[in-house]
Structure formats: C-alpha cells, structure tokens
Amino acid sequence: MKAQxxxxxxxxxxxxxxxRREGEVVEVPHADGSPPYRVRWTDSDRTTLVFPGPDARVQHGGAYTRPTSG
Known part of the structure; x- marks a missing residue:
C-alpha cells in the first residue's frame, strides 16, 4: 500500500x-509512500498514526466522495 x-x-x-471510517492522509513520513500514515478522521476530527490492515484501502487523488446509499 502506498499513499501520499x-x-x-x-x-x-x-x-x-x-x-466505515474515512480519513485524509495528512503526513507520510516515508519518501516511498509506505505506512504508517498520519490520518485525520472525518468522524472525530482526530489525527492518529495508522498502520493500515487488510480492511483498509487508499483512495488516491484528492477529495474522497462518500458513496450514497440507494
């Protein structure tokens, strides 16, 4: 997994x-984009250090649009 x-x-x-939890990557300590990442979570506005597990994915390219329920 790589992020920026x-x-x-x-x-x-x-x-x-x-x-589901969603958060914006606000810091990537490694130049190669590997974890951990500092993430600001939308549900709490807290910033935490994240080591993503198998239930996580990266949405590249800026603004994330939350899927709408149908």
Missing amino acids: VGDWIIVEGNRLGEP
Whole structure:
C-alpha cells in the first residue's frame, strides 16, 4: 500500500453494523509512500498514526466522495 498527502484511507467495518471510517492522509513520513500514515478522521476530527490492515484501502487523488446509499 502506498499513499501520499491528500489521499484518503477508507477502513471498512469488519463486524456487522460497524461503520466505515474515512480519513485524509495528512503526513507520510516515508519518501516511498509506505505506512504508517498520519490520518485525520472525518468522524472525530482526530489525527492518529495508522498502520493500515487488510480492511483498509487508499483512495488516491484528492477529495474522497462518500458513496450514497440507494
């Protein structure tokens, strides 16, 4: 997984009823874009250091658009 500042980390809930988390990558300490990343979460406005797991993905290229439910 590679990311850069401005990308989004999306972490899918892995339990029934657990919501998806979305956060903007605000710092990438490694020049090659490898984890960990400093991420500002939309649900809490907190910034944390993230080591993404298998339930996470990177949305490249700026603004993330949350999918709408149908």
